[in-house]
Amino acid sequence: MIKVTIIGSGNVAQHLIRAFSNIENLNSTIVLTQVFSRNKDILGNVLDSSKITDDLNTLEEADLYILAVSDDAISEVSTQLPFTNRLVVHTSGTVALEALDNKNRKGVFYPLQTFTKNKAVDFKTIPICLETKLENDYAIIVEVAKSISDAVFEIRTEQRKALHVAAVFVNNFTNHLYKIGEEICNEHQVPFEILKPLIVETAQKIMVLSPEKAQTGPAKRNDTKTIEAHQAFLSNENQSTIYKILTQSIQHNGKKL
Amino acid sequence: MIKVTIIGSGNVAQHLIRAFSNIENLNSTIVLTQVFSRNKDILGNVLDSSKITDDLNTLEEADLYILAVSDDAISEVSTQLPFTNRLVVHTSGTVALEALDNKNRKGVFYPLQTFTKNKAVDFKTIPICLETKLENDYAIIVEVAKSISDAVFEIRTEQRKALHVAAVFVNNFTNHLYKIGEEICNEHQVPFEILKPLIVETAQKIMVLSPEKAQTGPAKRNDTKTIEAHQAFLSNENQSTIYKILTQSIQHNGKKL
Numbered sequence: 001m002i003k004v005t006i007i008g009s010g011n012v013a014q015h016l017i018r019a020f021s022n023i024e025n026l027n028s029t030i031v032l033t034q035v036f037s038r039n040k041d042i043l044g045n046v047l048d049s050s051k052i053t054d055d056l057n058t059l060e061e062a063d064l065y066i067l068a069v070s071d072d073a074i075s076e077v078s079t080q081l082p083f084t085n086r087l088v089v090h091t092s093g094t095v096a097l098e099a100l101d102n103k104n105r106k107g108v109f110y111p112l113q114t115f116t117k118n119k120a121v122d123f124k125t126i127p128i129c130l131e132t133k134l135e136n137d138y139a140i141i142v143e144v145a146k147s148i149s150d151a152v153f154e155i156r157t158e159q160r161k162a163l164h165v166a167a168v169f170v171n172n173f174t175n176h177l178y179k180i181g182e183e184i185c186n187e188h189q190v191p192f193e194i195l196k197p198l199i200v201e202t203a204q205k206i207m208v209l210s211p212e213k214a215q216t217g218p219a220k221r222n223d224t225k226t227i228e229a230h231q232a233f234l235s236n237e238n239q240s241t242i243y244k245i246l247t248q249s250i251q252h253n254g255k256k257l
Numbered sequence: 258m259i260k261v262t263i264i265g266s267g268n269v270a271q272h273l274i275r276a277f278s279n280i281e282n283l284n285s286t287i288v289l290t291q292v293f294s295r296n297k298d299i300l301g302n303v304l305d306s307s308k309i310t311d312d313l314n315t316l317e318e319a320d321l322y323i324l325a326v327s328d329d330a331i332s333e334v335s336t337q338l339p340f341t342n343r344l345v346v347h348t349s350g351t352v353a354l355e356a357l358d359n360k361n362r363k364g365v366f367y368p369l370q371t372f373t374k375n376k377a378v379d380f381k382t383i384p385i386c387l388e389t390k391l392e393n394d395y396a397i398i399v400e401v402a403k404s405i406s407d408a409v410f411e412i413r414t415e416q417r418k419a420l421h422v423a424a425v426f427v428n429n430f431t432n433h434l435y436k437i438g439e440e441i442c443n444e445h446q447v448p449f450e451i452l453k454p455l456i457v458e459t460a461q462k463i464m465v466l467s468p469e470k471a472q473t474g475p476a477k478r479n480d481t482k483t484i485e486a487h488q489a490f491l492s493n494e495n496q497s498t499i500y501k502i503l504t505q506s507i508q509h510n511g512k513k514l
Contacts, residue, residue, distance in 0.1 A: 071483075094483055112451055114458055114473060119465060121458065127451040153451060162445035163452070165487050165500075170438040170452050171459045172474030173503045174431045179468035179510070181423040188419035194369055194384040194410060195420070195427050196464060201371055201378065202428045203460035207453060208376060211436035216371060217429030226328075226351055230422050238506055243422075245502050246430045249495055253436070 002030050002144060005059060007077060008068035009037035011115040012091050016068055017046050019123035019148040030147040034060055057082050064144055066091060066109055067100075075099045087137050093164035097131055097157055107132035107141055110160060111149070114171055123148050129155035129163065180239055187236075219250035259287050259401060262316060264334060265325035266294035268372040269348050273325055274303050276380035276405040287404040291317055314339050321401055323348060323366055324357075332356045344394050350421035353414055354388055364389035364398055367417060368406070371428055380405050386412035386420065437496055444493075476507035 004020060006013055013035070020032035033051065036059060037043050040052045053059065059082070067090045069077050074090045078101040081088065088100055089107035100106040108131040113121060128145040130152060132138045138154070145152045155163065178199060185192040205214045218226035227247055234240040261277060263270055270292070277289035290308065293316060294300050297309045310316065316339070324347045326334050331347045335358040338345065345357055346364035357363040365388040370378060385402040387409060389395045395411070402409040412420065435456060442449040462471045475483035484504055491497040 071480075094486070113455055114462060116462055116466065116471070119462070125454050127454060129451070151451070151454070153448070155447065155451075159445050159447045161486075161490055162441050163447050165490055166438040166441040166447075166452055167455055168474055168487060168500070169434045169441070169496075170456050172472070172476060172507070173499075174434050174456075174459055175463070175468055175471050175473075176476075176503055176507050176510075177426045177431050177434070178463050179472065180506075181427040182468055184419050184423040184426070188416050190412065190416045190420050190423075191410070194386070194408070194412075195423060197382050197384060197408070198370055198424055199427050199431075199463065200460045202431055203457045205371060205373055205376070206432070206435050206456065209373065211432055211439055214373070214432050215429070215436065216432075217425055219429060219433075223328075229351070229418075230425060233418055233422055238509065239426075242430075242502060242506060243425070245499060246433055249437075249499060250429070250433050252495065253433075 002064065002140060003033045003060075003062040004030060004144060005034045005036070005062040005065045006032065006068055007036040007056075007059075007065060009035070009039065009042045010068065010070065011117055012111065013037075013068035014043070014046050014117075015115050015121060015123065016066065016091075016111070016148075017043070018120075021047065022123070023147050028147050030144055033062055056080055059083070061086070063087065064089065064140055065104075071095050075101070078104070087132075087140060089132075089141060093129075093160060093167065097133060105132075105134055105137050107137055108155075108157075108160065109141055109145065110155070112163060112167060124150050127151040127153060129153050129160055131156060131160065177242075180242065183236070184234075184239065215250065217250070219247040222251065259321065259397065260290045260317075260319040261287060261401060262291045262293070262319040262322045263289065263325055264293040264316075264322060266292070266296065266299045267325065267327065268374060269368065270294075270325035271300070271303050271374075272372050272378060272380065273323065273348075273368070273405075274300070275377075278304065279380070280404050285404050287401050290319055313337055316340070318343075320344065321346065321397055322361075328352050332358070335361070344389075344397060346389075346398060350386075350417060350424065354390060362389075362391055362394050364394055365412075365414075365417065366398055366402065367412070369420060369424060381407050384408040384410060386410050386417055388413055388417065434499075437499065440493070441491075441496065472507065474507070476504040479508065 035052050040054050065088045071092050074095050084103040086104050088104040089109040093110050097106050110129040111126050113126045128149045130141050182192045292309050297311050322345045328349050331352050341360040343361050345361040346366040350367050354363050354365050367386040368383050370383045385406045387398050439449045
């Protein structure tokens with residue numbers, strides 16, 4: 001049996017708690033034994049209250065402590081842990097493994113997904129990126145990760161940085177383009193609903209085609225007439241700048257082929 | 258019975274032909290009677306060859322002619338049609354209704370989706386944007402559109418322009434961000450596969466949340482430390498420019514709230 005303790009009660013913590021609770025019913029050898037939350041009430045709907053503590057000093061011995069706290073809090077919370085030489089991992093895409101206090105063995109357990117409160121996700125499909133300082137510890141976290149996900153990867157710190165930057169492009173920036181799409185619709189009394197099937201299909205398309213092959217549109221086919229008409233149509237300077245930069249970027253890639 | 262003729266054999270034409278063929282089995286009153294294609298072989302797998310013609314002069318009388326040809330060809334093909342005073346619509350998001358030859362009654366039948374060859378789509382979910390020059394003709398195309406789609410909208414020319422520009426942001430530009438995400442992964446020996454669940458969830462998320470509410474990331478929370486680390490990480494100037502512009506755009510919207 002591998003005993004797991006989660007420290008934290010935010011979005012990632014709650015999704016992890018649900019994922020571990022689901023596998024317990026399957027007689028898994030991985031058991032979530034305890035969760036630390038400053039505010040015990042937050043986890044009322046997620047977990048049996050007997051497993052929740054709000055005092056770090058009452059943390060029991062476990063094989064793995066998952067620090068699912070905000071990036072800024074990782075270092076400090078890891079220092080506050082009242083034990084040594086146990087395996088402590090954080091869940092961040094950006095924070096270095098080294099940020100964890102040296103008194104414990106270190107690692108990273110980074111589920112790469114955007115978690116929404118109250119929106120269920122199938123954890124089995126979520127990639128988990130793993131790293132440990134000591135080679136021997138890797139066997140523990142990989143067993144834990146594989147118990148909740150079918151997509152487990154060993155990812156070193158430099159690779160994780162790259163993944164996180166790439167995730168900003170495909171998640172944060174993409175969502176912002178949705179926002180601009182909505183703005184343009186609102187400005188012209190068009191229901192944004194009309195674009196939603198296109199948004200989903202655009203994402204689904206690259207499950208079967210590379211983004212390179214999936215690229216369409218006026219920039220890709222160097223349709224300067226349409227590009228100029230769009231530029232003239234956009235009265236918002238911010239939208240116009242983004243249109244120009246991304247159009248040029250698509251055209252530039254096209255030329256490099 | 259409403260007789261429909263499709264002129265064209267490209268992606269949009271083929272998806273329309275499949276959609277109309279599917280409803281014929283349901284004893285619909287809408288019947289696809291004929292398809293014009295310069296090259297009859299292209300449609301060999303899509304339609305009974307007896308319905309295909311490669312000669313505009315053999316087009317039979319129909320209640321609706323759907324010109325599913327490239328934007329550049331719409332005007333010319335509409336001029337070549339050997340009949341007058343019939344209802345002719347094009348399927349483009351950008352071309353004005355006026356581009357159609359005046360000898361026939363005019364309209365637009367614009368399915369807003371990205372069509373991939375050999376990738377089936379559920380036409381029922383695809384928004385179709387309709388416009389006719391004459392009010393009386395609207396009843397015909399709305400009946401035809403509703404036979405293949407549950408999402409039918411009356412969209413005037415100016416609104417359609419807005420929709421098309423917005424579609425460039427949420428489809429063409431979004432796909433380009435996927436491409437950049439893939440580039441960053443490749444540069445650092447990380448499998449792009451890891452990002453695919455995130456890409457799909459990012460799109461799915463705005464089915465339940467507005468893009469405004471779905472926005473996360475360093476730009477949204479003004480996390481300058483992470484933004485600077487990402488900027489330092491990006492050695493590719495093009496990627497760096499896009500990162501900067503989109504980060505500023507997210508931050509700017511934040512301030513305007």
